[in-house]
Amino acid sequence: MGKKKLNIPTIIFKTMSYIVIKDNNILEIIEEKDFSADNREKYLHKLIEEYPQIILGDIIEREVKTLASRLRLPSGGELDLLLIDSSGRLTIVELKKGKGHREAITQLLDYASDLQQMNEDEIFGSGKTKFNSLKDAFRTFYEDEEEYSYEEFRHIFLKSINDPKEIQLVLVSYDLGDDTKRLVEWLKYFKVRIFCVEFEYYKSENKEIFVPKLVGFEDIQKKSNEELTERQKKYLMFFSEILSRFKEIKVGVTERKATYNHWLLIPAGFGSIHFEWIFRGKEPNKVLEVGLHFEYDDETLNQKLLDYFKSKENELKKEIRDIKFGKFGKKWRKIYAEKLVGSLDNALNDEKVKEWAIMTMVKFYEVFKEKEEINKAMQILNQV
Template sequence: MSLIGFRREDDEIEYLEEVAYSEEHLEDDLHEVIHSDPRLVMGTLTTRENVILGSKPQLPTGKEPDLLVCDKRGTLTTIEFKRDRSPRSAVTQLFDYASSVARLDQDEFFDLTDYESLTELYEAFDRGEDAEFDIDDFEREFTEGVESPQLMLVAYTITDDVRRMTRWLRDAHDLKINCVEFDYYEKDNAEMFVPTIIGADETQEIKEREESPKRQMYRRFFGEVLGRFKDELSGVTSKSAGGDSWLTIPTGHTDVELVWHFKGDPGDKELHVVMNFQFDDRKRNEELLETVLSSIDNRSLDVPEEIHSEEYGSSGYTRLFIGREVGRLDDALDDEELKAWGVDRMAEFHEQLTPVLDEELR
């Protein structure tokens, strides 16, 4: 029996006690929890936005996968839930679902989902920081995902035999299959789900081997820059570089982030160092942007470039940023001055601007 303690403002520590989820809940309850917010199980595999494509859609075989999930890059994940222990037959179920989905053409697939077309699905995501990933890129990733989706088994306890089977499938056959085991805590009216993704590192390695040359270049560039940043400001982030055209650095506040971001056409790119304000409240984003901009002169920010600011996306988000010309992406890989610039400016933003956020948002 384990406990999670949390401290309130009066310094009193309260505890949530781990209990067996299956004693009081049905499988449908777990289904509903994940359906309401798939980040609970998808968060370790991708930091991108996810949407539910369908809940128990009926495949031509008559079988019904618990959830179909898609992220903003078109990656498809098929999820199966077991409220208690994970039987080996659940892995076979996932194979059955994947083989059935792979037989569908695009129109047949969308007949099973809550979306009418690929275009509607593509437009369901906010493309603010991902504008260069166009619908053709999305369709390519999505088509590959239908042919070979990620598979996920979620259960209160993942048994040893299932762990062994899924590890072998990842290692020997490059199958993107993961298990999610969760601890469940409750006290009074409070519940806490603590998920553990099993096999996330191996799945990431499989994805990296499948990446396009462009994504490999992004991963290589940001890997070098991120490593230098960690040397300069240790303890700020533990994340690793991905194959996207941007990489976020935490500020300590959920709705504000720092970002390195390549912008522009393939032969005319710029590298931006950005601070994004992404509250649901448009006015709050505008006010916080103005507060941070006003503080810059007082803090003697060591950034000689012009600082730009703007509203972006359709959700009322705001940002400030500086930029440096790059040219072609492969030029950036050999540009040591660019890498040093990116690290120095990001470190300056983090050291000088996050204290302003702490003051405003504490």
């Protein structure tokens, strides 16, 4: 993880025992290594603590943060990582640098039962959480924009520490034994939210590559409509329609499916650059935004990309009249257009709003992707 290398184009071929990276005309072969041979468990711990998304991308569609590391439990045990997502749901992560045995599953279940003996004050009063309170955690996701109300967020959090079927459990291991996988699949029949992630590890003199794989991904039950809030159902309905219509215009651009989040991404061909529809603000002043987002870990790079396109503002406004340039989050940047929709119901029922959302995204894609403006920007910045 960390800063992403900017040389383009980069092509990665993966085989059973090594990865071949073609970067322009340079070919590099990186061999698979035994992660447990050269690394300590605390190295894996620190990596996932800082970047939990590398193991949870297929499990949690929402933004996720580390709530606590090495949290001491009432029994005296110590769980590796406690994560919280933007809905308020908790996930316990147990890390094994080598082979994940059945005992690790027992340990996860024990930690879950132990954590559910704690209340909200005990968790945040432990001295191990990264936030002073649940409301502080909530604000790091939403700042002044609430797509979940704090009451909804807290309700899901409390269910995670009271209902055994609501907390999520994840075992991460370099190698998972068949007996471990069988036990996990058996527990899923009893509606236990338990997952296993194993990873391949490739290393050269100056590169490390992790390839995580969610074991049994095809068996994961997607969240049913009965579990969705009314607001989430509306998001899903809105994005399902506009995404379907966008795909009819831009055939083959994306295989992405609509979700129940308040945003939906369209890949731009670069890992941390993407197009996005997103609802902002509260009703009755809700805004729908279409934009191009720069979300690298390096804030300086995000700003350089924004500055590059801002220098072409007059030219871009000939294509997208109401284009704007801005900052969001702590370090990300965006180029966007916005429309006041008032409420989700208005957005769902107003054909003009949906037509605006679709055609504005089409225009963004044509200007920035099809005319290779992003590619040009990356090449120029690479020469600085």
